[in-house]
Structures are given as structure tokens and as C-alpha cells.
Amino acid sequence: MKYALFAAAAAAFLRLVGAQTYQRLGACPGFGCLFPPDQADFLAGQYFDIRLEVHQPVNGSEATDLPLDEDFTFTVAKAGSAAVSGAEFFGIEEPELETWDFNWYEDLFAEDDDTPTLVNVASKAYRRVALYEPGEYVATLSYNNGSKTIANWLVRDMETTRKAKNVILFIGDGMTTNMITAARLIAHKQVNGKYMTKMMMDKFPVLGHQMTHSIDSFITDSANSATTLYSGHKTTVNALGVYADSSPDEFDDPKVETIAEIFKRIWGGAVGIISTAYIADATPAALTAHTRDRYQSGAIVDSFLHGNVNYTWSPWDGADVLFGGGAEYFFNSSLGGESYNDLDYYALFEEAGYSVVYDNSALETTPNDTKTLGIFTVDNMSKWLDRNVYTDNLLDQENAPDGSGGDAVDQPGLREMTTKAIDILSTLSPDEGFFLMVEAASIDKMMHALDYDRALGELLELDDSVKSAVDKLTALGSLEETLILVTADHGHGFDVMGSVDTMYLNRAATDRQKRNAIGTYKESGQSQYAISGNLTYGPGHHFPSAWDPRYTLFDGVGAFPDFRADYQVNKDGPREPATPLEDEEGEPIDEDDNYANPEDSPNGYLVNGTLPVRDDQGVHSLTDVPVFAMGPCQELFGGVYSATDVFFGMAECLGLAQTTAPDC
Ligand SMILES: *[C@@H]1O[C@H](CO)[C@@H](O)[C@H](O)[C@H]1NC(C)=O
Ligand SMILES: *[C@@H]1O[C@H](CO)[C@@H](O)[C@H](O)[C@H]1NC(C)=O
Ligand SMILES: *[C@@H]1O[C@H](CO)[C@@H](O)[C@H](O)[C@H]1NC(C)=O
Ligand SMILES: *[C@@H]1O[C@H](CO)[C@@H](O)[C@H](O)[C@H]1NC(C)=O
Ligand SMILES: *[C@@H]1O[C@H](CO)[C@@H](O)[C@H](O)[C@H]1NC(C)=O
Ligand SMILES: *[C@@H]1O[C@H](CO)[C@@H](O)[C@H](O)[C@H]1NC(C)=O
Ligand SMILES: *[C@@H]1O[C@H](CO)[C@@H](O)[C@H](O)[C@H]1NC(C)=O
Ligand SMILES: *[C@@H]1O[C@H](CO)[C@@H](O)[C@H](O)[C@H]1NC(C)=O
Numbered sequence: 001m002k003y004a005l006f007a008a009a010a011a012a013f014l015r016l017v018g019a020q021t022y023q024r025l026g027a028c029p030g031f032g033c034l035f036p037p038d039q040a041d042f043l044a045g046q047y048f049d050i051r052l053e054v055h056q057p058v059n060g061s062e063a064t065d066l067p068l069d070e071d072f073t074f075t076v077a078k079a080g081s082a083a084v085s086g087a088e089f090f091g092i093e094e095p096e097l098e099t100w101d102f103n104w105y106e107d108l109f110a111e112d113d114d115t116p117t118l119v120n121v122a123s124k125a126y127r128r129v130a131l132y133e134p135g136e137y138v139a140t141l142s143y144n145n146g147s148k149t150i151a152n153w154l155v156r157d158m159e160t161t162r163k164a165k166n167v168i169l170f171i172g173d174g175m176t177t178n179m180i181t182a183a184r185l186i187a188h189k190q191v192n193g194k195y196m197t198k199m200m201m202d203k204f205p206v207l208g209h210q211m212t213h214s215i216d217s218f219i220t221d222s223a224n225s226a227t228t229l230y231s232g233h234k235t236t237v238n239a240l241g242v243y244a245d246s247s248p249d250e251f252d253d254p255k256v257e258t259i260a261e262i263f264k265r266i267w268g269g270a271v272g273i274i275s276t277a278y279i280a281d282a283t284p285a286a287l288t289a290h291t292r293d294r295y296q297s298g299a300i301v302d303s304f305l306h307g308n309v310n311y312t313w314s315p316w317d318g319a320d321v322l323f324g325g326g327a328e329y330f331f332n333s334s335l336g337g338e339s340y341n342d343l344d345y346y347a348l349f350e351e352a353g354y355s356v357v358y359d360n361s362a363l364e365t366t367p368n369d370t371k372t373l374g375i376f377t378v379d380n381m382s383k384w385l386d387r388n389v390y391t392d393n394l395l396d397q398e399n400a401p402d403g404s405g406g407d408a409v410d411q412p413g414l415r416e417m418t419t420k421a422i423d424i425l426s427t428l429s430p431d432e433g434f435f436l437m438v439e440a441a442s443i444d445k446m447m448h449a450l451d452y453d454r455a456l457g458e459l460l461e462l463d464d465s466v467k468s469a470v471d472k473l474t475a476l477g478s479l480e481e482t483l484i485l486v487t488a489d490h491g492h493g494f495d496v497m498g499s500v501d502t503m504y505l506n507r508a509a510t511d512r513q514k515r516n517a518i519g520t521y522k523e524s525g526q527s528q529y530a531i532s533g534n535l536t537y538g539p540g541h542h543f544p545s546a547w548d549p550r551y552t553l554f555d556g557v558g559a560f561p562d563f564r565a566d567y568q569v570n571k572d573g574p575r576e577p578a579t580p581l582e583d584e585e586g587e588p589i590d591e592d593d594n595y596a597n598p599e600d601s602p603n604g605y606l607v608n609g610t611l612p613v614r615d616d617q618g619v620h621s622l623t624d625v626p627v628f629a630m631g632p633c634q635e636l637f638g639g640v641y642s643a644t645d646v647f648f649g650m651a652e653c654l655g656l657a658q659t660t661a662p663d664c
Contacts, residue, residue, distance in 0.1 A: 022105050024055065024062075024119065025246050026216025026236045031055040031064075032072070032149035034141045035243035035254045037215070041232055041644060042131050042155045043651050045658025046262060047314055048233075049254035050074075050086065050126040051245045054143045060106055060117030070097055070122045072143035079136040086139070090129040098123045102246045121246055125254060128312050131155045132661050156648055162267075162655025164632040165433035165481040166426075168469055169229070169650065171283055172462050173222060174444030174455075176491035177626050182452075182555060183459040185496070186529035187542040197542065200467040201486045204628035206635060210643045211624050212490045215243075219620050222444065223294040225489035225643060226286035230258040230437075232647035236292065240285050240300070244292040251299070251310060253292045259647060260287040261307070261314035262656050263435045270320040270429035272421040273304065276381045276414055276458070277441030278326030283489060284439060288316065298340030301329040305349060318352055320434070321424050323363075323374040323417040325381040327401035335403030349373045358401045360412040363420055368427040374417065375401045377408040383442050384457040386573060387411060389547060393573040414440055415465040419472045426476055433481075435654070438465060447492040448617040450563060451575035452555050453547055455494075460543050462486075467540060470630075483632050483653050487646060488625035492618055493558025498524040500554045500567040511605035518554050525551060557618045559610050562596040566604030576600060578609070578616040 027037040033053040042048070056068040076090075077083035087094040100123070103116035110116065131137060134157035141149040172179075180199060189196045214220040215234040224235045227242075233256040236244040242253035260271045275284040280297035288303040289296070290313075302309070307316025330345040331337035339345050346356050355370045357363050363374055378399040386393040400406035412420075418438050425434035440462035446455035466486055473479040498520035505517035519525060528549035547569045554567060561578035579597040580588035592614040596606055611619065627646060629637035633653035637646070651657065 021217070022107055022111075023216060024057075024104055024117075025053070026244060028053070028055070029149055030147065031057075032141045032143045032147060033245075034139060034149045034151045035245065036151065036153065036233060036256070037243070038151040040151065040153050041648070042153060043232060043262070043648065043657055044132050044134055044155050044158075045130050045656075045661075046232075047128050047130050047255075047257040049256075049311075050129060050139075051123065051243065051254035052125075052141050053121050053123045053246060054141075055246075056120040056122075058118040058120060060110075062117070066144060068099070068120045068122050069143045069145075070099070072122065072141060074124070074139070074141050076137060076139045078133065079138070083138070083140065086126055090126060092126060092129065095124045095126055098125070098247070100247055102248070119246070123245070123247065125252065130661070132659055134158075134659060156657075158648065158652045158657050160655055160657045160659060162653075164483040164653040166435070166478060167483045167650050167654060168422075168436045168438065168485070170462060170466055170484070170486040171226075171229070171437065171439045172443050172459060172486070172488045173277075173283055173439055173441045174447050174490060174492050174620065175440070175459060175462070175488035175625065176494060176623055178495045179443065179447075179455065179459055180626070182494075182496045182553065183456045183463070185527050186456060186544045186553070187460050189530065190527075199463045199542075200470065201463055201628045204484075204486065204630040204634075206629040206638045208627040208629070208637045209624040209640045210487065210627050210646055211641070212622075212643050218622060220490045221282065221294075221620065222489050223282035223286060226283045227256070227258075228643040229487075229489065229646050230260065230286050231256040232644045232651070234642075234644060238294045239292040240282065240294050241288075241290040242292050250291050250293040250296060253290070255290040255308065255311070255313065257314050258287050259650055259654075259656070260319075260435060260437075261316060262651065263654060264316060265314050266656055266658065267432045267654070269432040270425045270434040272321035272425050272434060272436035273319050273323075274321070274414070274417045274421055274437065275324040275439040275441050277324060277439065277445070278329070278379050279304070279322060279324035279375065280326050280329050281380075281441060283441060284324060284437070287437060288319065297326070297329045298338055301326070301345055302340045305345070305352060318354075318371065320371045320428055321374075321421045321436070322372075323376075323412075323421060325375065325377040325379055325401075327375045327378045327399075327403060330375055330401075331403040337403055346373070346375075359408070359410040360416055361410055363412050363416060366420075368423045370424070371428065372424055374412070376411045377401055378403070380442065380445060381411055382408070383446060383454045383574060384413065384461040385454050385547065385569075387413060388457075388543075390571050390573070413465075414438065414461050415468045418465045419468050422469060422472045422476070426478060433654075438469075440465070444492070446574065447494060447557065448619075449575045450557065450560060450577045450618055451570055452494070452553070453569040454574055457543070464541050464543075479631070481632065483634070483650065484630045485637065485646070485650070486628040490620045491623035491625055493621040493623070494555065496553050496555045498554040499528075499551045501550065502552055502566070502568050503550050505566060505605075506603045514605040519551075520554070524554070528552070558621060560607070560618050561594050561609040561611055561613070561615050563607055563609070564596050564601040564604035565607050566601035568601070576616075
């Protein structure tokens with residue numbers, strides 16, 4: 001009997017697909033759920049939706065035979081005042097009752113046995129409300145004859161005078177201090193341990209650390225971390241600009257207003273969004289999208305232009321600058337695209353008055369006085385290393401943004417996109433200023449792929465873009481009135497532990513002998529990534545001149561799939577460290593069972609993975625990430641704080657708090 005149980009469990013483990021810790025609904029403390037939940041902080045006047053849910057589990061370990069409570073009540077009280085019904089408090093009509101049910105797995109065993117728990121739900125949503133007076137509030141959901149879910153809310157008391165005309169928020173996706181240190185090592189010259197030059201971000205006067213935890217798990221993804229940075233509200237993995245509810249519709253979750261929306265609503269300033277990812281990816285998307293599912297890419301592209309269409313929400317007249325990849329969500333299915341409702345979004349942006357550009361040459365010459373859409377590739381843009389060093393990798397990609405199947409060989413870099421965006425935004429909004437988000441997306445993507453050279457190239461390009469932004473703002477006379485932040489949304493467990501003699505590694509016969517190629521401490525030596533000390537591609541632009549020296553970095557991440565380690569640059573394009581085994585026809589045998597990719601790093605030695613075998617990439621990690629700040633309000637960004645504080649700091653600097661309701 002014992003053996004039979006063990007065998008069943010062992011067999012079951014082979015088909016795991018889910019996570020380790022399952023929740024009925026994140027941030028819901030009992031059977032009564034209230035969003036925004038306990039501990040939520042608000043900007044005065046920030047729009048948000050409230051979602052109440054009462055759960056009645058029909059079976060599973062929490063099963064009750066109580067009826068579903070459809071008569072729950074909701075009150076709100078400002079500290080020191082009496083509680084009144086939510087509808088009365090916000091001066092809106094009592095919303096309609098909604099009901100639905102959903103399934104969830106209580107743990108891995110339930111998932112293996114396919115025994116989901118069924119939950120009935122009664123719910124209400126209060127749309128587009130706001131709290132104006134700073135101070136503490138208590139929101140209470142009362143259900144099941146006396147049970148309560150209480151949320152303590154805080155409207156932050158902050159300076160309402162605007163101090164910055166512009167804010168530029170650079171996000172190195174997945175970028176940690178360790179990566180910045182490694183990038184500095186390969187691209188900046190040092191003599192006897194002293195750097196002759198530093199990274200641009202190193203020169204920023206204020207440094208803080210933000211804690212990236214999501215609301216219901218301690219490792220975040222880029223969707224909920226971006227939501228936090230832009231709205232001051234932490235949420236659930238995969239959620240963009242909403243708290244995740246349990247309803248069937250991914251678009252009706254309770255929304256929180258983002259800094260882009262508030263900035264346009266209050267000041268009418270210009271908003272720019274730049275990413276080297278496909279533009280519907282999480283970090284750019286979270287500025288305008290409101291859905292708990294970050295993979296609604298077509299609808300996300302629509303939100304850049306139209307904002308949130310289905311519920312009364314913050315007014316939105318379109319992002320003023322939108323640069324990145326992801327052309328497949330702009331052209332329709334006749335060209336193989338996946339655009340929203342099969343519409344031609346290039347045409348829709350043009351009809352809305354945008355200039356539309358598809359390559360770097362057109363970007364350079366396009367007018368500064370027009371809203372501009374620049375989509376330069378299908379899918380994610382090419383990496384700095386491929387755009388600048390191994391340029392043959394731009395060929396045969398069939399990623400031209402017009403959907404023609406050609407190659408996108410004339411892609412701008414992050415620097416070109418950033419400086420052009422500043423020209424356009426400052427021309428379009430000479431008085432009201434601008435908010436610009438610039439994402440170096442592929443630091444994260446290449447860290448996932450264990451392709452550290454590409455990740456560090458992206459990081460150096462980010463730093464170069466920061467420098468060029470500072471130069472551009474200086475030339476425009478706007479540096480002093482612009483708050484510049486350089487931060488990340490989460491980390492990866494990366495570091496450098498020494499160096500590797502790749503010649504020795506490549507010639508060594510066995511895996512155990514290959515490991516002797518690693519030099520630690522004294523044998524790590526000096527960085528070899530420069531040809532005769534030549535580290536620059538032009539004044540002030542710091543990149544290595546040699547990406548394949550004999551002595552490379554002994555670097556790696558803390559959690560990985562099976563892979564072979566050779567510590568050498570991947571000259572043929574981004575790395576694929578792990579793949580499923582293939583059958584005789586070359587088809588994957590099991591997509592959820594990954595092995596070291598036989599075509600990757602054939603001279604390297606085998607390192608067995610630490611992650612579940614379904615993972616073919618590395619994963620995010622817990623580490624706090626740095627925040628470099630320069631400009632008005634820079635002092636708000638020193639110290640160690642929650643990721644939410646990045647939003648509140650930017651909002652305070654832009655004078656976005658509204659402490660009195662517009663019509664009273
Ligand atoms: C709950 O009920 C559903 C529907 O009858 C069933 O499919 C599921 O396996 C049950 N789950 C548990 C945990 O008993
Ligand atoms: C609440 O109390 C009423 C009356 O005692 C009872 O009929 C009902 O089942 C109770 N509901 C819940 C959800 O406990
Ligand atoms: C908005 O509503 C329309 C009409 O009901 C629906 O077709 C569309 O999917 C909705 N879009 C979103 C983003 O919810
Ligand atoms: C797709 O877009 C092209 C180019 O705008 C247009 O000619 C075509 O009619 C569209 N097809 C559909 C199915 O909407
Ligand atoms: C855009 O503005 C910059 C100044 O920042 C100028 O050098 C450039 O020529 C302008 N481009 C166009 C097309 O007007
Ligand atoms: C583009 O980026 C997304 C998000 O990181 C990733 O899932 C996808 O695989 C990337 N596309 C390619 C072709 O690598
Ligand atoms: C420095 O390296 C770059 C890139 O490899 C090269 O174009 C340039 O000519 C080099 N300069 C010197 C002085 O070697
Ligand atoms: C180690 O990795 C190799 C290559 O992916 C794989 O064949 C082997 O099963 C792994 N060993 C363990 C213990 O996972």
C-alpha cells in the first residue's frame with residue numbers, strides 16, 4: 001500500500017505544470033475579498049475601482065454548507081468619522097449584484113488528480129471612485145452574518161506643488177546592482193583597481209533600493225511590478241493596472257489609475273512609451289492597459305491609442321510617442337498579424353494624426369511636432385550585440401514591421417529612440433511637460449536565456465541612453481526641470497565569481513577537467529574585454545571592443561535549467577540553453593521536459609538544473625533593486641522603500657495629488 005502510494009505520487013510529479021503555493025484568490029484573507037485590499041496607499045484624487053467578492057466554496061477543504069451570501073454590505077469611514085455605505089460615501093449608485101463561480105486547485109496533489117475546488121461568488125464593483133482628503137480610511141465588507149473583511153487605506157499626505165516639468169523613468173528590466181557591476185567591469189577601464197570612468201547611472205547623486213514583492217507572492221513578474229511603479233498599488237503576477245479578481249472576464253477587474261493617465265488628466269502633458277520588447281509586453285503595457293492578463297496583446301495595443309474603452313475611466317487621447325517592436329499586433333491576419341479585432345492599427349494611428357515610422361532612418365527625420373508611432377520589428381527588437389557587433393544575425397529573421405516577411409535591418413537602438421522621443425515630447429508639450437518611460441527590456445530577456453553577454457550589452461545600451469538623454473536635455477535647456485530615474489522592476493540571481501580561460505576549457509577532455517578553467521580570487525585577473533585598452537565607440541559611449549577574449553567572465557544565475565557552460569559569447573544570436581528532447585521527426589517529445597540544448601555550448605560542461613524541468617530558462621529573484629535619481633525631488637528616492645514609493649515620489653514631483661474633489 002505504501003509503495004503504491006509512493007509510485008502514484010512519483011508518476012504524478014512528472015506532469016507538474018503549476019506553482020508550489022496555490023491561492024483561492026491572492027490578497028483575499030477569508031471568504032470576503034475587498035480590493036483595493038488592506039494596506040493599500042492612494043494618491044489623493046487617484047481614480048480606482050472597488051471590487052467586493054463573497055466566496056462560498058462548494059467542496060474542497062474549505063467547503064461550507066452556508067448559502068451564498070448575496071446580502072453582504074460595504075461601508076467606508078474616514079478615521080474619526082462614522083462609517084457610511086460605500087455608495088453613499090462615494091456619492092454613486094449602489095452597483096448591481098454579480099454572481100459567477102470559478103475553480104481552483106488547492107495544491108499540487110489536487111492538480112495532479114484534477115480535482116479542482118468549486119467556489120460560488122457574489123460580487124459588486126464600484127467604478128471610478130477617488131479619495132481626496134489625505135488620511136486614514138477604513139473600508140469594511142460584512143458578510144455571512146457577522147464576518148468582516150477590513151481594509152485600512154491610507155491617502156498619502158504629500159506636497160501638492162509641482163516641482164518637475166518632466167519625468168523620465170528608465171527601467172532596466174530585471175537589472176540588479178550585480179549586473180551593473182559586471183557591465184561596468186567589461187566596459188570601463190580600471191587601473192590598479194581604480195575606475196578611470198564610471199557608468200552614467202553611477203554619477204547620479206541619489207541612490208535608493210526598492211523592494212519588489214508582489215501583493216500575494218514574494219517573487220514578482222514584470223506586469224505586477226510595472227503596475228506598482230506606475231500606480232502605487234501592488235498586484236498579482238500577470239496583472240496590469242488592476243487588482244486581479246476571480247470573475248470570468250479578464251477586463252472587468254478593479255482598475256487603478258496610472259501615472260500616465262493621471263498626468264494627462266490633470267496637466268494634459270505628453271506621454272512617451274519606449275521599449276526594446278514587443279510594445280504590448282508587460283512593462284510598456286502597464287501604463288495604459290487594465291487587465292489581469294498581460295497576454296491580451298491586441299487589446300493592450302488598442303489601449304495605447306484609445307485608453308480603457310469599456311468602463312467610464314480616465315480620459316486618454318493616445319500615447320504621444322510609442323516606440324518598440326511587436327508589429328504583429330498592428331497588422332491584421334491578412335499579413336499573419338494578430339491585431340485586436342483584426343483591425344489595421346497602423347491605419348488607426350495614422351487616422352488619429354500620428355506619424356508612423358518603421359526604421360531608424362525614418363525615425364531620425366520624422367517631424368518633432370507630431371505624435372509618433374515607431375514600430376521597428378515583429379516581436380521583440382534585436383539585441384544590442386546583434387545590432388552592433390554580430391550584425392549577420394539581423395538577416396533571415398523575417399521580422400520587418402510591415403509584415404512583408406523581410407528583415408528589419410535598420411532598427412534604432414534604445415539611445416536613438418530615447419533622444420528622438422525627447423525631441424518630440426518637448427516639442428508637443430512645451431508648457432505642460434512630459435512623462436517618458438524607457439525600458440531596456442532585453443536585460444531581462446537575455447538573463448532568462450542565460451545569455452549574459454547580450455544582457456550586459458543591453459545594460460550598457462541603457463546606460464548610454466541615459467547619458468544621451470542627459471546630453472539632449474542639457475542641449476534643450478531642460479535638464480534642471482527633469483526628474484530622471486533609473487531603476488528596475490525585479491532582479492535575477494546573477495553575479496560574477498571569477499574568470500574563465502576559454503582556450504583551456506575548449507581543449508579539456510572531460511567535464512571535470514573543464515571546470516579547472518575557472519579562475520577565482522587571485523586567478524580571476526583583470527577584465528579582458530578591450531582591445532589594447534580601447535573601450536569606446538565614440539566619445540563617452542562605453543562598450544567593450546572585444547566580446548570574445550580568451551579570458552571571459554565566470555558568471556551565472558542562481559536558478560537554471562540543465563545547460564552546458566562554456567562562458568563564451570554566442571555569436572550566432574540569442575542563446576537557447578535548454579530544449580525538450582526530439583523524436584525521429586525532430587518534433588519535441590514533451591515541451592514540459594527540458595534538457596541541456598545539444599546545440600548550445602558544445603565545448604562546455606554540463607550543469608544540471610535546479611528548476612522544475614518544465615522551465616527552459618532562468619527565473620526572477622527576490623533581490624531589492626537600485627533606484628538612481630537625479631533632478632527635482634531626487635531626495636525622495638534615497639533609502640530603502642517599497643516599489644510603490646517610486647510612484648508616490650514621481651507623483652509628488654509632478655504635483656499630481658488632488659486634495660479636493662473637482663466639483664465640490
Ligand atoms: C468539486 O466538485 C467538482 C464538480 O462536481 C468536481 O469536479 C471536483 O473534483 C470536486 N473537487 C473536490 C476537491 O472534491
Ligand atoms: C444568516 O442568518 C440567517 C438567519 O439566521 C440564515 O438563514 C442564513 O443561512 C445565514 N447566512 C449565512 C451565510 O450564514
Ligand atoms: C469591450 O466591450 C465589447 C462589447 O461588449 C467587447 O466586444 C470587447 O471585447 C470589450 N473589450 C474589452 C477590452 O473588454
Ligand atoms: C487587413 O489590412 C489590410 C491593410 O490595411 C487591408 O487591406 C485588409 O482589408 C485588412 N483585412 C481585413 C480582414 O481586415
Ligand atoms: C528635432 O529637434 C532637434 C533638436 O532637439 C533638431 O536637431 C532636429 O532637426 C529636429 N528634427 C526635425 C525633423 O525637425
Ligand atoms: C519576446 O519577449 C517575450 C517576453 O519576454 C518572450 O516571452 C518571447 O519569447 C520573446 N520572443 C522571442 C522570439 O524570443
Ligand atoms: C576601438 O574599437 C572600435 C570597435 O571595435 C573600433 O571601431 C575602433 O577603431 C577602435 N579604436 C582604436 C583606437 O583601436
Ligand atoms: C542532467 O542533465 C542532463 C542533460 O540535460 C540530463 O540528461 C540528466 O538527466 C540530468 N540529470 C539529472 C539528475 O537531472
